Amino acid sequence: MKRWLIKNGTFVTMNEQLPQFQGWMAVEGSEISSMGEGVPPEEEIVAASEVMDGAGLLFMPGLINTHGHAAMSLLRGLGGDLALQDWLQNHMWPMEAKFSGDDVFWGTSLAAAEMIKSGTTTFVDMYDHMTRVAEVVDTAGLRASLTRGVIGLCSVEAQNAKLAEAIAFAKDYHGAADGRIRVMLSPHAPYTCPPDYIVKFVEAAHDLDLPIHTHMSETAAEVQQNVRDYGCRPVEHLDRLGVFSRPALLAHAVHLTDEEIALLADRNAAVSHNPVSNLKLASGVARVPELMKAGVTVSLGTDSAASNNNLDLFQEISIAALLHKGVSGDPTVIPAAEALRMGTVYGARSIGLEGVTGRLKAGMKADFIALSLNKPHFVPHTDYVSHLVYAASGADVVHVWADGKQLMRNRELLTLDEERILSEAERCFRRLRA
Amino acid sequence: MKRWLIKNGTFVTMNEQLPQFQGWMAVEGSEISSMGEGVPPEEEIVAASEVMDGAGLLFMPGLINTHGHAAMSLLRGLGGDLALQDWLQNHMWPMEAKFSGDDVFWGTSLAAAEMIKSGTTTFVDMYDHMTRVAEVVDTAGLRASLTRGVIGLCSVEAQNAKLAEAIAFAKDYHGAADGRIRVMLSPHAPYTCPPDYIVKFVEAAHDLDLPIHTHMSETAAEVQQNVRDYGCRPVEHLDRLGVFSRPALLAHAVHLTDEEIALLADRNAAVSHNPVSNLKLASGVARVPELMKAGVTVSLGTDSAASNNNLDLFQEISIAALLHKGVSGDPTVIPAAEALRMGTVYGARSIGLEGVTGRLKAGMKADFIALSLNKPHFVPHTDYVSHLVYAASGADVVHVWADGKQLMRNRELLTLDEERILSEAERCFRRLRA
Numbered sequence: 001m002k003r004w005l006i007k008n009g010t011f012v013t014m015n016e017q018l019p020q021f022q023g024w025m026a027v028e029g030s031e032i033s034s035m036g037e038g039v040p041p042e043e044e045i046v047a048a049s050e051v052m053d054g055a056g057l058l059f060m061p062g063l064i065n066t067h068g069h070a071a072m073s074l075l076r077g078l079g080g081d082l083a084l085q086d087w088l089q090n091h092m093w094p095m096e097a098k099f100s101g102d103d104v105f106w107g108t109s110l111a112a113a114e115m116i117k118s119g120t121t122t123f124v125d126m127y128d129h130m131t132r133v134a135e136v137v138d139t140a141g142l143r144a145s146l147t148r149g150v151i152g153l154c155s156v157e158a159q160n161a162k163l164a165e166a167i168a169f170a171k172d173y174h175g176a177a178d179g180r181i182r183v184m185l186s187p188h189a190p191y192t193c194p195p196d197y198i199v200k201f202v203e204a205a206h207d208l209d210l211p212i213h214t215h216m217s218e219t220a221a222e223v224q225q226n227v228r229d230y231g232c233r234p235v236e237h238l239d240r241l242g243v244f245s246r247p248a249l250l251a252h253a254v255h256l257t258d259e260e261i262a263l264l265a266d267r268n269a270a271v272s273h274n275p276v277s278n279l280k281l282a283s284g285v286a287r288v289p290e291l292m293k294a295g296v297t298v299s300l301g302t303d304s305a306a307s308n309n310n311l312d313l314f315q316e317i318s319i320a321a322l323l324h325k326g327v328s329g330d331p332t333v334i335p336a337a338e339a340l341r342m343g344t345v346y347g348a349r350s351i352g353l354e355g356v357t358g359r360l361k362a363g364m365k366a367d368f369i370a371l372s373l374n375k376p377h378f379v380p381h382t383d384y385v386s387h388l389v390y391a392a393s394g395a396d397v398v399h400v401w402a403d404g405k406q407l408m409r410n411r412e413l414l415t416l417d418e419e420r421i422l423s424e425a426e427r428c429f430r431r432l433r434a
Numbered sequence: 435m436k437r438w439l440i441k442n443g444t445f446v447t448m449n450e451q452l453p454q455f456q457g458w459m460a461v462e463g464s465e466i467s468s469m470g471e472g473v474p475p476e477e478e479i480v481a482a483s484e485v486m487d488g489a490g491l492l493f494m495p496g497l498i499n500t501h502g503h504a505a506m507s508l509l510r511g512l513g514g515d516l517a518l519q520d521w522l523q524n525h526m527w528p529m530e531a532k533f534s535g536d537d538v539f540w541g542t543s544l545a546a547a548e549m550i551k552s553g554t555t556t557f558v559d560m561y562d563h564m565t566r567v568a569e570v571v572d573t574a575g576l577r578a579s580l581t582r583g584v585i586g587l588c589s590v591e592a593q594n595a596k597l598a599e600a601i602a603f604a605k606d607y608h609g610a611a612d613g614r615i616r617v618m619l620s621p622h623a624p625y626t627c628p629p630d631y632i633v634k635f636v637e638a639a640h641d642l643d644l645p646i647h648t649h650m651s652e653t654a655a656e657v658q659q660n661v662r663d664y665g666c667r668p669v670e671h672l673d674r675l676g677v678f679s680r681p682a683l684l685a686h687a688v689h690l691t692d693e694e695i696a697l698l699a700d701r702n703a704a705v706s707h708n709p710v711s712n713l714k715l716a717s718g719v720a721r722v723p724e725l726m727k728a729g730v731t732v733s734l735g736t737d738s739a740a741s742n743n744n745l746d747l748f749q750e751i752s753i754a755a756l757l758h759k760g761v762s763g764d765p766t767v768i769p770a771a772e773a774l775r776m777g778t779v780y781g782a783r784s785i786g787l788e789g790v791t792g793r794l795k796a797g798m799k800a801d802f803i804a805l806s807l808n809k810p811h812f813v814p815h816t817d818y819v820s821h822l823v824y825a826a827s828g829a830d831v832v833h834v835w836a837d838g839k840q841l842m843r844n845r846e847l848l849t850l851d852e853e854r855i856l857s858e859a860e861r862c863f864r865r866l867r868a
Contacts, residue, residue, distance in 0.1 A: 279760030
């Protein structure tokens with residue numbers, strides 16, 4: 001197994017002990033094998049088949065994007081600045097209805113290229129044609145938690161067919177690509193899936209021992225609808241249906257009462273906060289400081305490029321840190337280190353990968369990125385965590401590794417053909433719009 | 435005079451007619467001489483001493499940053515996530531008190547490097563040691579509106595000396611650097627300058643025919659103080675003192691009543707909206723949709739890198755477009771084109787340069803930038819204005835020109851020594867902190 005070494009690097013580990021240091025890190029196969037301050041010990045140098053000089057580079061865990069629909073990158077920039085229902089009904093859905101497996105493949109490839117180029121090494125994807133998404137993940141070398149998102153506003157036969165497809169995908173792909181692919185089960189949302197259908201997902205999740213991922217309380221309107229249709233708000237509704245008897249990841253969770261926050265904390269459910277998408281679609285501002293204070297794990301997602309309109313998780317990290325200060329009036333909420341944990345450690349925790357990725361630590365997977373520090377916006381070198389949160393962007397990332405394999409070197413993608421992807425994605429869009 | 439030509443480019447002009455087109459643009463000396471769709475006419479090609487192929491590039495006006503304190507880039511990342519007074523009194527002021535002209539020179543150089551690299555060609559700067567700032571502007575080739583910001587909480591002698599310095603700077607530098615430098619007069623804020631002192635600035639501004647730039651209503655606390663000390667809110671206070679008898683640019687303007695908004699519109703005062711700084715310092719969210727609806731010119735500023743923590747105006751444009759949708763609940767407010775105007779056309783209007791810069795148009799100064807379109811986050815090529823606002827960052831800028839002169843080529847600075855600036859800025863910071 002190849003063993004190699006980085007020396008002279010600046011490391012932001014996200015560990016509680018030794019969160020930052022100047023030093024070295026060794027990688028063996030897919031894992032971080034050892035690391036330390038100062039110069040590497042002689043035996044590490046001897047054991048390494050290759051030594052990389054990390055001077056001028058900051059190494060940190062690859063970012064974790066916990067909610068998105070990668071293939072929708074094909075719809076970036078389509079119908080912006082519109083009211084939600086107009087945007088969905090007149091721009092998104094007519095295009096998505098035409099998506100073939102090929103469109104999903106190239107749209108997801110486009111997203112994968114963008115994510116690698118902006119420092120994301122693990123992502124959650126909820127969409128259709130998931131075998132094509134898995135194909136991209138396998139080739140790209142990324143880590144992903146994939147899930148067939150299912151809307152249940154259809155006949156029982158159609159419902160059963162979709163559920164069967166989601167289960168078949170889970171059986172075939174959970175643990176695929178050397179374990180880089182994990183699977184979750186996804187009733188799309190409480191307002192798009194009848195209660196008895198959601199219960200079937202809960203049962204399947206128990207049978208297969210999988211987590212559940214769903215949209216919840218993104219807009220005030222869907223919360224009102226839930227109260228009208230089911231006599232309670234979405235958190236209580238999902239709790240009654242047994243969703244929180246499984247590890248659960250809830251996307252958005254913008255509109256919550258104190259009682260709902262307490263219930264989420266009690267049930268150990270995680271939230272994927274999508275601040276840019278929530279702002280752009282005018283859904284509102286999630287109560288993130290309150291969620292975190294209650295002990296809920298809050299991670300970050302971009303949602304799709306259609307409502308963002310990029311997949312740069314550094315932007316979500318920055319906006320998560322900024323937005324809640326401005327809205328709460330308290331400049332001490334979500335300090336830089338906490339925002340960075342939302343994009344790394346808490347991301348891993350949200351999807352059951354806390355011991356696997358999201359930190360730089362011996363024994364964990366070698367999912368990490370390197371940023372160039374020789375940029376005006378990183379000077380002076382006062383506080384690297386602050387710079388990563390408030391000054392960086394995905395464009396500062398120069399190298400990316402996942403599962404020990406290099407995916408980008410000097411901003412050149414090594415596992416994907418970027419030029420072809422841009423051209424095929426453009427071609428797919430032109431055909432869909434025709 | 436050198437005349438040269440760009441062909442095969444994508445142009446986003448910010449003009450009402452022909453806002454976007456594929457075509458060509460000719461530059462003669464410091465000005466845009468002509469432009470058009472399709473291929474350039476034969477006589478343009480003959481007249482050009484050089485023809486640049488603009489394929490794959492998007493050309494747009496250089497961005498205009500209408501509020502900042504460039505030298506404070508030396509304090510980037512110092513004391514973040516703190517309450518405002520703690521941050522100011524224990525971190526900013528003790529360091530700034532030690533600033534020498536040399537520190538201002540290198541701090542401003544650092545800011546200039548960052549601004550050029552992120553596509554800004556015109557900036558407003560309010561600080562001290564302004565002759566050193568002017569020196570940087572002259573060398574960098576940027577356009578700037580400079581002003582000695584004066585705090586009047588001192589003896590009358592000290593007040594008079596500061597005012598005299600501001601006036602002398604105006605007399606010496608207004609119109610300097612081939613007209614690229616303009617000067618404004620700046621009482622720092624209503625809460626840091628006694629009323630009679632502000633009146634002296636108004637008189638001087640009339641004598642010298644200069645605009646006034648000041649901070650106003652950044653925090654709720656300073657508004658309350660104004661009411662307590664002067665019996666009215668800041669807009670009425672400044673109006674009584676005659677500030678709006680001059681062209682006036684007000685930084686922040688976060689806390690405004692409907693009556694104040696109407697008064698600002700009536701007086702034709704402009705506002706520099708600084709969304710990132712306002713969020714980071716938890717000052718609040720300015721009423722930008724209401725200001726714009728009332729007809730107030732609203733442009734964008736980064737404020738200093740100490741409270742941002744970068745000078746990427748693309749980030750301000752994006753956050754201006756996103757924030758007000760999320761907070762108002764209306765996804766149609768500040769659409770992409772309007773956000774882009776805030777960073778260009780409205781920026782120019784805010785500082786009296788509307789006929790000079792902020793648009794691509796024959797007869798206007800050749801202040802423009804080129805972004806590479808061959809990036810995953812710009813695909814598909816649906817809507818360039820949307821992409822510039824919601825997907826771009828300053829790192830996408832590859833070339834920069836101001837006043838007809840190229841300042842950056844393929845991300846390499848041509849007028850500034852980037853490597854030396856980073857090292858000198860780091861050195862200044864270490865010495866200040868020692």
